[in-house]
Amino acid sequence: MQTVAIVGTGLIGSSFGLALRRAGFSGRILGVSSERSLQAAIECRAIDEGATLESAASSSDLVYLSQTISAIIDTLPRLAHCLKPGALVTDAGSTKRTILQAAAPLGDAFLGGHPMAGKASRGASGAEAALFDGRPYILTPSSPDQMNLPHVRSFCDWIQRAGARLVVLTAAEHDRLVASASHLPQLLSTTLASTLEHSADPAAAASVSGPGLRDMTRLALSSHDIWKDILETNGDEIAAALAQIEDHLAVLRRDLSGPAAESSFAAGRDFSLRLRPGHQD
Amino acid sequence: MQTVAIVGTGLIGSSFGLALRRAGFSGRILGVSSERSLQAAIECRAIDEGATLESAASSSDLVYLSQTISAIIDTLPRLAHCLKPGALVTDAGSTKRTILQAAAPLGDAFLGGHPMAGKASRGASGAEAALFDGRPYILTPSSPDQMNLPHVRSFCDWIQRAGARLVVLTAAEHDRLVASASHLPQLLSTTLASTLEHSADPAAAASVSGPGLRDMTRLALSSHDIWKDILETNGDEIAAALAQIEDHLAVLRRDLSGPAAESSFAAGRDFSLRLRPGHQD
Numbered sequence: 001m002q003t004v005a006i007v008g009t010g011l012i013g014s015s016f017g018l019a020l021r022r023a024g025f026s027g028r029i030l031g032v033s034s035e036r037s038l039q040a041a042i043e044c045r046a047i048d049e050g051a052t053l054e055s056a057a058s059s060s061d062l063v064y065l066s067q068t069i070s071a072i073i074d075t076l077p078r079l080a081h082c083l084k085p086g087a088l089v090t091d092a093g094s095t096k097r098t099i100l101q102a103a104a105p106l107g108d109a110f111l112g113g114h115p116m117a118g119k120a121s122r123g124a125s126g127a128e129a130a131l132f133d134g135r136p137y138i139l140t141p142s143s144p145d146q147m148n149l150p151h152v153r154s155f156c157d158w159i160q161r162a163g164a165r166l167v168v169l170t171a172a173e174h175d176r177l178v179a180s181a182s183h184l185p186q187l188l189s190t191t192l193a194s195t196l197e198h199s200a201d202p203a204a205a206a207s208v209s210g211p212g213l214r215d216m217t218r219l220a221l222s223s224h225d226i227w228k229d230i231l232e233t234n235g236d237e238i239a240a241a242l243a244q245i246e247d248h249l250a251v252l253r254r255d256l257s258g259p260a261a262e263s264s265f266a267a268g269r270d271f272s273l274r275l276r277p278g279h280q281d
Numbered sequence: 282m283q284t285v286a287i288v289g290t291g292l293i294g295s296s297f298g299l300a301l302r303r304a305g306f307s308g309r310i311l312g313v314s315s316e317r318s319l320q321a322a323i324e325c326r327a328i329d330e331g332a333t334l335e336s337a338a339s340s341s342d343l344v345y346l347s348q349t350i351s352a353i354i355d356t357l358p359r360l361a362h363c364l365k366p367g368a369l370v371t372d373a374g375s376t377k378r379t380i381l382q383a384a385a386p387l388g389d390a391f392l393g394g395h396p397m398a399g400k401a402s403r404g405a406s407g408a409e410a411a412l413f414d415g416r417p418y419i420l421t422p423s424s425p426d427q428m429n430l431p432h433v434r435s436f437c438d439w440i441q442r443a444g445a446r447l448v449v450l451t452a453a454e455h456d457r458l459v460a461s462a463s464h465l466p467q468l469l470s471t472t473l474a475s476t477l478e479h480s481a482d483p484a485a486a487a488s489v490s491g492p493g494l495r496d497m498t499r500l501a502l503s504s505h506d507i508w509k510d511i512l513e514t515n516g517d518e519i520a521a522a523l524a525q526i527e528d529h530l531a532v533l534r535r536d537l538s539g540p541a542a543e544s545s546f547a548a549g550r551d552f553s554l555r556l557r558p559g560h561q562d
Contacts, residue, residue, distance in 0.1 A: 220552065275494065
C-alpha cells in the first residue's frame with residue numbers, strides 16, 4: 001500500500017489518516033474534500049495534500065470514503081471508471097445495506113466498513129490518532145470469501161495496527177445490530193431531551209438535574225443533518241427497535257410496583273455490566 | 282447547631298457529614314445505622330460515634346434522615362416523642378409527597394429535602410465532602426413560611442456552605458419534576474439495557490457498542506432495591522412521564538424521515554445545551 005486517498009477529511013477521515021501514520025504508514029495520503037476541510041486536515045497532518053476524486057482514485061491503493069452516507073452513495077458510481085487496478089475502496093458509513101447496494105458495480109473492489117468510534121466534536125480539528133484504539137471496527141464483506149483477498153487482508157492489517165478490533169458481519173446483521181446498539185440509544189436520548197424541552201418548565205427540569213440526566217442527553221447534542229441519512233437508510237430496523245422499546249416501556253408503566261420493574265432492572269444491570277468488565281459496586 | 286444526627290450513614294449521609302466538617306462544623310456528629318455502616322462512617326470521619334435513634338434524636342439540633350424512602354417513613358413517627366425542642370428533622374429521600382404526609386405529625390419541625398447528588402458507588406466508603414458541590418439541593422417546605430423559621434434558615438446556611446445550590450419547591454412540584462428529570466432517565470436507561478439483554482445476541486450488541494451506549498446504560502447499573510420505593514411513592518407521575526415518552530417515540534417511529542425527526546433533534550439539542558452552558562461544537 002503506497003498511496004491512500006481519504007475522501008471526506010472530517011473527524012473520522014482525518015483520524016484515520018493520523019492513525020495510519022501512527023501505525024507506521026509512510027506512503028502518500030491524499031485528501032478529497034472541500035477546500036476548508038482539506039486545509040484543516042493538512043494542518044493536523046492527517047493528509048499530505050488535496051486532490052480531485054478522479055486523480056486520487058486513479059493513483060491510490062486504498063480509497064477511504066469517510067463522507068456522509070448520501071455523499072458516499074453519490075461517490076461510489078464515480079469510482080467505477082477511475083479506480084487503480086487492484087485497489088480497495090472502503091467506507092466508514094453508519095449503515096451498510098444501502099451502501100453495499102450502491103457499491104455492487106465495484107464488485108470485490110469494495111468492502112463495507114463502520115468504525116464504532118467518534119466524539120462530540122466534528123471536523124479535522126478534533127481528529128485523533130487514537131480514535132480507533134480498542135474500538136470495534138465492523139467490516140461487512142459482500143461474501144465471506146472477500147475477506148481472503150490480498151487487498152482486503154492488507155487493509156485488515158492496517159486497521160488492527162491502527163488499534164481497532166475487527167468485527168465481521170453481513171450488512172443485514174450490521175444494520176439490525178446498530179439499530180439497537182447505536183441508533184436506538186440516539187433516538188432515546190433525543191426523545192428524552194426533546195420531551196423535557198417541550199415540558200411545562202424546561203429550565204426547572206434542567207435546574208434540578210443530576211449527572212444521570214446529563215449522561216442521558218449527551219447524544220441529543222447530535223444534529224439532525226448527521227442522522228438524516230441514517231434514519232432514511234435504516235428506517236425499517238430502527239422502527240422495529242423503537243416499537244420494541246415502546247412495548248417494554250408500556251409493560252413497565254403498567255407494573256411499576258410489580259415484577260416487571262424488578263426483572264427489567266435485573267436484566268438492565270446485566271447488560272450494563274457487559275459494557276463494564278471488572279465493574280465493582 | 283451543636284449536635285447533628287445522621288440516620289443512615291451510607292453514601293449521602295456520610296457525604297453530608299464530611300461536607301459539614303469541610304464547611305466548618307465543629308460540633309458532634311452522631312450516626313444511627315447498622316454496626317457495619319457505622320464503622321465505615323467512623324473510619325472515613327463522616328461521624329464521631331454511633332448512637333440509638335432515640336438518644337441521637339433527643340440530643341441533636343438537626344436530625345438528617347438519609348435512609349431509603351421506606352425506612353424514612355418508618356423512622357418519622359418514632360421521632361415525634363424523642364425530639365429535642367427546637368430541633369429540625371430533614372431527609373434526603375428521592376420522592377417527597379409520601380414522606381411529607383408521614384411527617385405531618387412533626388409539623389414545622391420537619392423540612393423535606395432532596396440533594397440531587399450521587400454516584401454509582403454506595404456506602405460510606407464512597408463518601409465525599411464535595412458530593413454536593415454545585416449540585417441542586419431541593420427543599421420542600423410544608424408552607425412557604427416555614428423557610429423563615431430560625432432552625433430552617435440555619436440549615437439552609439449549612440447546605441449552602443456545604444457547596445450546594447438551594448432550590449425550593451412544593452412536594453408536588455418536586456415529584457412531578459423529578460419524575461421527568463430523574464426517574465424517567467433511569468427507566469429509559471434500564472429499559473434500553475434490559476431490551477438489549479433480551480435481544481437475540483446481547484453479546485454481539487455489547488461488542489459493537491460505542492461510548493454512546495455506554496453513557497445511556499450507566500444508570501441501568503442501579504439496582505431495583507434502591508428504586509423500588511421511588512417507583513411506589515411516585516408511580517402516578519412516573520407513569521404519566523412514561524406515557525408521554527411512549528407517545529413521542531411512536532410519533533418519531535412513524536415519521537423517521539420526516540419533520541417529526543427533525544424537530545425532535547432540534548428540541549433535544551436545545552435541552553441538552555441547557556445542561557452544558559458554554560458548550561461549543
